[in-house]
Amino acid sequence: MELYELLEQVVGVFDRLAIPYFVTGSVASMSYGEPRLTNDIDLVAGVRLEHVAGLLAAFPPDAYYVSEDAIRDAIRHQTQFNVIHPQSGLKVDVMVRKDTPFDRSRFARARSLRPTDSYTAFFASPEDVIIKKMEYYREGGSDKHLRDITGMLKISGYEIDSVYISEWAERLGLQDIWTAIQQRLKQAP
Structure with a gap:
């Protein structure tokens, strides 16, 4: 699996579960700037407790590592959890949205981009x-x-x-x- 394939899968899951999100970090900076090597995707997402079961079902343990305890802890403390694809070594850092003026601004300014020809995703503004x-x-x-x-x-x-x-x-x-x-x-x- 390649980085943008994993992003497509994760974005599809978040869209199906109606979890607001945007891509940030190095994947976003590459979209607006110069390419560089990275093996992780950073997302900020409005994950809530009612999303936990859907997330676990969407990322089965035979293909992904996702910890239910880590998701619940991240929601409770507004920190992050990971979705890891062990076979490729790729991971997604999902940072739970905080209720701060800056996060509210970032969500309001997110924009839809097309990372590949097959899908669109929401990205943080540059x-x-x-x-x-x-x-x-x-x-x-x-x-x-x-x-x-x-x-x-x-x-x-x-x-x-x-x-x-x-x-x-x-x-x-x-x-x-x-x-x-x-x-x-x-x-x-």
């Missing part, structure tokens, strides 16, 4: 992907997030709302990172 990547950079310091952001701004910069990013960067305490990214772009050849 601005929201950039904001989350700045948060991840602040938390872990990994340059891959800065590379992803820079790639997105190089490829899709003309359609990215930098005012929106600046406003959220200020609200979330990310102004220094956003300023440094903009300076880095100005200095790039």
